[in-house]
Amino acid sequence: MGSAAAPLLSVRELEVHFPTSDGLVKAVNGLTFDLEAGKTLGIVGESGSGKSVSSMAIMGLHRGTNAKISGEIVLDGVNLLDISAEEMRKKRGREVSMIFQDPLSAMHPYYTVGNQIAEAYRVHNDVSKKVAKQRAVEMLERVGIPNPDKRVNDYPHQFSGGMRQRAMIAMGLINDPNLLIADEPTTALDVTVQAQILDLLQDLQREFNSAVIIITHDLGVVAEMADDVLVMYAGRAVEHGPCKEILTHPEMPYTWGLLSSVPDLTGDTEARLIPIPGNPPSLLNPPPGCPFHPRCAHRDKVPGDLCRTELPLLVPGQRGETHTKRCHLPNPDAIYATEVLPEIAPDLAAGAAPTRAEEL
Amino acid sequence: MKDEMSDESANAGMVGMAHEMADDRALAARAAGHGAAVAMPGAKPILEVDRLRMYFPVKSPGLFRRTVGQVQAVDGVSFQVAEATSLGLVGESGCGKSTTGRLITRLYKPTGGAIRFEGQDIADAKPAELKPLRREIQMIFQDPYTSLNPRQTVGSIVGAPLAIHKVLPKDKILPRVQELLEIVGLNPEHYNRYPHEFSGGQRQRIGIARALTLQPKLLVADEPVSALDVSIQAQVINLLQDIQNEFGVAFLFIAHDLAIVRHFCPEIAVMYLGKIVEIGDRDSIYSNAHHPYTQALLSAVPDVKQAASGSRIERIRLQGDVPSPIEPPSGCRFRTRCPIAQEICARHEPPLLQIGKRHKVACHFPGRLGQAPREPLTAGLLGVDSEGRPDPGASPSTDLVEQPGYADTWFDLDNKSIGRA
Amino acid sequence: MLAYVIRRAVAGVIMLIVMSIVTFALFFASPIDQASFICGKNCSPAQKQQTAAAMGYDDSFINQWWDFAEGVVKGRDYPDDPKLRETAPETIVHCEAPCMGYSRERGDTVTNLIKDTFPVSFSLAVAAFILWIAGGVLLGVTAALKKGSIIDRGLVGLSLIAYAFPTFFVGLILYKFVAIKWGLADIPRYTSIADGGVGGWLSSLALPAITLAVFFMAGYVRMTRSYVIESFQEDYVRTARSKGLPERTVTFKHALRAALTPIVTMAGLDFAGLMGGAIITESVFNYPGMGKLAVRASQDFDLPTTVGLVILLAAFVIAANIIVDLLYAVIDPRVRLG
Numbered sequence A: 001m002g003s004a005a006a007p008l009l010s011v012r013e014l015e016v017h018f019p020t021s022d023g024l025v026k027a028v029n030g031l032t033f034d035l036e037a038g039k040t041l042g043i044v045g046e047s048g049s050g051k052s053v054s055s056m057a058i059m060g061l062h063r064g065t066n067a068k069i070s071g072e073i074v075l076d077g078v079n080l081l082d083i084s085a086e087e088m089r090k091k092r093g094r095e096v097s098m099i100f101q102d103p104l105s106a107m108h109p110y111y112t113v114g115n116q117i118a119e120a121y122r123v124h125n126d127v128s129k130k131v132a133k134q135r136a137v138e139m140l141e142r143v144g145i146p147n148p149d150k151r152v153n154d155y156p157h158q159f160s161g162g163m164r165q166r167a168m169i170a171m172g173l174i175n176d177p178n179l180l181i182a183d184e185p186t187t188a189l190d191v192t193v194q195a196q197i198l199d200l201l202q203d204l205q206r207e208f209n210s211a212v213i214i215i216t217h218d219l220g221v222v223a224e225m226a227d228d229v230l231v232m233y234a235g236r237a238v239e240h241g242p243c244k245e246i247l248t249h250p251e252m253p254y255t256w257g258l259l260s261s262v263p264d265l266t267g268d269t270e271a272r273l274i275p276i277p278g279n280p281p282s283l284l285n286p287p288p289g290c291p292f293h294p295r296c297a298h299r300d301k302v303p304g305d306l307c308r309t310e311l312p313l314l315v316p317g318q319r320g321e322t323h324t325k326r327c328h329l330p331n332p333d334a335i336y337a338t339e340v341l342p343e344i345a346p347d348l349a350a351g352a353a354p355t356r357a358e359e360l
Numbered sequence B: 001m002k003d004e005m006s007d008e009s010a011n012a013g014m015v016g017m018a019h020e021m022a023d024d025r026a027l028a029a030r031a032a033g034h035g036a037a038v039a040m041p042g043a044k045p046i047l048e049v050d051r052l053r054m055y056f057p058v059k060s061p062g063l064f065r066r067t068v069g070q071v072q073a074v075d076g077v078s079f080q081v082a083e084a085t086s087l088g089l090v091g092e093s094g095c096g097k098s099t100t101g102r103l104i105t106r107l108y109k110p111t112g113g114a115i116r117f118e119g120q121d122i123a124d125a126k127p128a129e130l131k132p133l134r135r136e137i138q139m140i141f142q143d144p145y146t147s148l149n150p151r152q153t154v155g156s157i158v159g160a161p162l163a164i165h166k167v168l169p170k171d172k173i174l175p176r177v178q179e180l181l182e183i184v185g186l187n188p189e190h191y192n193r194y195p196h197e198f199s200g201g202q203r204q205r206i207g208i209a210r211a212l213t214l215q216p217k218l219l220v221a222d223e224p225v226s227a228l229d230v231s232i233q234a235q236v237i238n239l240l241q242d243i244q245n246e247f248g249v250a251f252l253f254i255a256h257d258l259a260i261v262r263h264f265c266p267e268i269a270v271m272y273l274g275k276i277v278e279i280g281d282r283d284s285i286y287s288n289a290h291h292p293y294t295q296a297l298l299s300a301v302p303d304v305k306q307a308a309s310g311s312r313i314e315r316i317r318l319q320g321d322v323p324s325p326i327e328p329p330s331g332c333r334f335r336t337r338c339p340i341a342q343e344i345c346a347r348h349e350p351p352l353l354q355i356g357k358r359h360k361v362a363c364h365f366p367g368r369l370g371q372a373p374r375e376p377l378t379a380g381l382l383g384v385d386s387e388g389r390p391d392p393g394a395s396p397s398t399d400l401v402e403q404p405g406y407a408d409t410w411f412d413l414d415n416k417s418i419g420r421a
Numbered sequence C: 001m002l003a004y005v006i007r008r009a010v011a012g013v014i015m016l017i018v019m020s021i022v023t024f025a026l027f028f029a030s031p032i033d034q035a036s037f038i039c040g041k042n043c044s045p046a047q048k049q050q051t052a053a054a055m056g057y058d059d060s061f062i063n064q065w066w067d068f069a070e071g072v073v074k075g076r077d078y079p080d081d082p083k084l085r086e087t088a089p090e091t092i093v094h095c096e097a098p099c100m101g102y103s104r105e106r107g108d109t110v111t112n113l114i115k116d117t118f119p120v121s122f123s124l125a126v127a128a129f130i131l132w133i134a135g136g137v138l139l140g141v142t143a144a145l146k147k148g149s150i151i152d153r154g155l156v157g158l159s160l161i162a163y164a165f166p167t168f169f170v171g172l173i174l175y176k177f178v179a180i181k182w183g184l185a186d187i188p189r190y191t192s193i194a195d196g197g198v199g200g201w202l203s204s205l206a207l208p209a210i211t212l213a214v215f216f217m218a219g220y221v222r223m224t225r226s227y228v229i230e231s232f233q234e235d236y237v238r239t240a241r242s243k244g245l246p247e248r249t250v251t252f253k254h255a256l257r258a259a260l261t262p263i264v265t266m267a268g269l270d271f272a273g274l275m276g277g278a279i280i281t282e283s284v285f286n287y288p289g290m291g292k293l294a295v296r297a298s299q300d301f302d303l304p305t306t307v308g309l310v311i312l313l314a315a316f317v318i319a320a321n322i323i324v325d326l327l328y329a330v331i332d333p334r335v336r337l338g
């Protein structure tokens, strides 16, 4: 849209490297994206693609470790990589907060849920314990915990998995942050509970108008939650754009692979899944050129040896400025329509709208 | 024998006539009366599980460990797996899927019920009797990181069953191991490597190779792909399909991912808190689900295609979490979360009623989404009124015992008639 | 809670009874004939017979155990001979309940022996305990917080060395050099609070307590360090940081609290073990504690004393176990007693 207002979060050329005894682990490389207030960005990618590491970088949680970070993370006009540890601490939990995958291990087993939520409030607000606890009860009520004034005194192990994640969300939102990062918030939960939590996150986002980054490896979750999608591979963004655009017109073979390797609830059961061959690359010695080339089925369509020698830039393709991808393929749209789509969704390829197969 | 049963249940139906909706109930009763199970036409069942139960004792801590309760992990589960096909077992965490799998491989001894493998009941088999069985039934585990011994080479992991069962002379083991590694898509030259040298997907392949070593007839796959990345999941699923086609192995395929189960299994059983709530062929479950839980599960799955095209079906919001299997709710175990529960649900457990050629459902109010009947279908069968209070006039059907297979007649809900194969 | 304590206590008593039976059985089966041992070298068979009868050694072992158990509850007389009670009551030693036996060797009841020696061992255990917990945990936490630094490596190295030195060696060095040669401390001689006041009591304990503490402290430094490092890896510490808590709160409220739980268990059991007497330290410093008593009793084949000490130590350990479990439940809300 080219809006005049600066985005809430602007990440530029973020690099996170870990020196280890085996060598330098290049966990995140040249990551660049923007996120506007009130919007949701979904980050997807395989295990080890750098999703958690980059979100921890935004939270400033690599401070004090041996991680080497460069680039820019600008939140509300302040570069988080420039400010002091103490300034970053004051932003943590107040301007940007995070919820984690496993809510049981993410909560301290020895303190009550209420204590842990109230603590998050008190550290940024000069209030009495009593006021903070009252606030915790309100938040628990808001995230749908029944009898919040009693449950506030429970310990995490007395909560069910879904309730714990609700409590984590309450903790994350208690200071009304501008940015909430949810790192696989539902991976440890059952589908019916996952649905509850996703609904809750959506409701709260509308209410608090926070920007949300939701990290997941489940494209279905992204499809339901996100405005924008960022696909990561080997520590790099390989495709980025509006959610619907990416899901209907993906331009990068890795995204194609992600879409084609999961069955869905309506697809043809006779069709075989099309896996991505091989394994994710090593981050110690990433492959030269396009990091996906050892597994890419379409590299022969790129003239010359480009895929093996030259890292493609993250640039807009044929579908407008907002949809960027990192691939040398000159005509991804055509390949997707003729080669990929017929395999994963013949009904879509034929132009028919997908319906639930009601008939036998 | 068969005639007798029909008579009795018909009788139950006659009494049921006295009520409104009587014809429904009579039909349901008659349909349920045809207890004699008929196997899938053409395919004979290799595995038949009959009212299988597994209760784990809950002990108090301390020196005198008294039993203070029981986890009813599996409580009266019946199903069949036909030769060379797959039955999918789905349900939320803790519903008893893994326990069922472990009972069938006899890693646990069942509290009650029968497990008939090729007609022979193995539920009470002794360790010595189990040994030959271990060749026929193998298990693939969820976690490729912990299910392999880190100190053994891949060759000895895969070859161990051959050595233990003395099927092959020592010098023939290695070639067979290499053959197996080849089958599962691993480099046969890597037989002397250790598990940690392989990626997650490759380790799962090692686990599959180990399970295949003795050419089993039945593989119990407990969440074989849950721990793997999406791209790797597809590789393993395809491999399992190839194995089934090539060797004619039957699968009990345990998973919580409904889309993967749909893709892999022509038959699916949905479990909730230790019980099967709905079982049927793929279309019955995914396109014609009659149990509120199945419907909720299906609507909760985030789906790329639906979201992308904006054709999302309305999501059913289930309240709360799965209750504890130590004190499951009375009557229908799903009632604490069921959007259409009524009084009878708290009083009586719904029987697993056959409502289609290959479709059974355990609910007092079975129906398509939004079309559940107003009156309980099962009241006549149970000899109660529609609130579930004992009905002095009614005599309950004595033959509500759940059979593992399907009968050749059933209660057709759409036509309110007896359906016939 | 109370029900739990009672149940555990009952179980503990049963365990003690079984322990004492086993101890009795073991000593009963020992090749040393108590009667002839007490009676002396030039003992005629008749005299020996008489001694055995007087001491009750001619009885079956289960009867002997029963007499012992009765003595614990009601007290008993040595020798328990009604005739002698009339003729020469002055030769009879009355041992009041709880009577743990009578040591002919030491000419005193075991209960009295324990009463004399227990304060020494207990004082030593308390002093050492305070030293090693304070030192071990503090240094361990310091090492963990400065992981990888010079301080950390220095502490780990030192604790390895300290751990490797035998206690008697450390004790002898302290004794010979610090106390005797350099005169930096008084020559350690146990002084009770009654005799020397708190100051005298403390200074009399300093050297042996340090000796004892060094060994334990070395272990606790390393244990604490690894627990603390481990707990900093926990997800909930990451959560605490992501809330914006100051590092101080993260460390003390979140990381340390969890790390210290297993240390409490270890410390409780170690302390209980020490209350039964620190054998080596007491011997080196010639402290009249239970450890030294135990050594002498076994040298002298003084069975009643040995049995009494063994059972007492078992009682300490059982009690410590119960206390530790209770503490655990207080610290960790996930632990339910019941």
Ligand SMILES: Nc1ncnc2c1ncn2[C@@H]1O[C@H](COP(=O)(O)OP(=O)(O)OP(=O)(O)O)[C@@H](O)[C@H]1O
Pocket: A018, A020, A025, A027, A045, A046, A047, A048, A049, A050, A051, A052, A053, A054, A217, A283
């Ligand atoms: N402290 C560290 N030292 C060395 N390497 C690290 C460290 N933290 C993360 N890594 C590596 O960085 C890579 C990216 O990890 P990250 O946790 O971001 O993956 P992810 O995309 O979140 O995967 P997952 O889906 O499994 O959570 C991994 O290969 C990981 O091993």
Ligand SMILES: Nc1ncnc2c1ncn2[C@@H]1O[C@H](COP(=O)(O)OP(=O)(O)OP(=O)(O)O)[C@@H](O)[C@H]1O
Pocket: B056, B057, B071, B072, B073, B091, B092, B093, B094, B095, B096, B097, B098, B099, B100, B256, B325
């Ligand atoms: N060995 C055991 N002792 C006691 N309880 C057990 C044991 N194994 C399983 N359970 C309990 O039985 C119930 C069923 O467990 P099971 O592992 O079969 O569930 P599941 O359906 O496989 O779940 P998941 O999807 O989490 O693997 C659970 O409540 C579990 O806690």
Ligand code: SF4
Pocket: A252, A253, A254, A290, A291, A292, A293, A294, A296, A297, A298, A299, A302, A307, A312, A326, A327, A328, A329
């Ligand atoms: S750049 Fe080449 S190798 Fe990389 S994704 Fe595109 S086509 Fe495949």
Ligand code: SF4
Pocket: B291, B292, B293, B332, B333, B334, B335, B336, B338, B339, B340, B341, B342, B345, B350, B362, B363, B364, B365, B366
């Ligand atoms: S029996 Fe009742 S509670 Fe159970 S699923 Fe059916 S309607 Fe719901």
Ligand SMILES: [Mg+2]
Pocket: A051, A052, A053, A183
């Ligand atoms: Mg992660």
Ligand SMILES: [Mg+2]
Pocket: B097, B098, B099, B222, B223
């Ligand atoms: Mg399981």
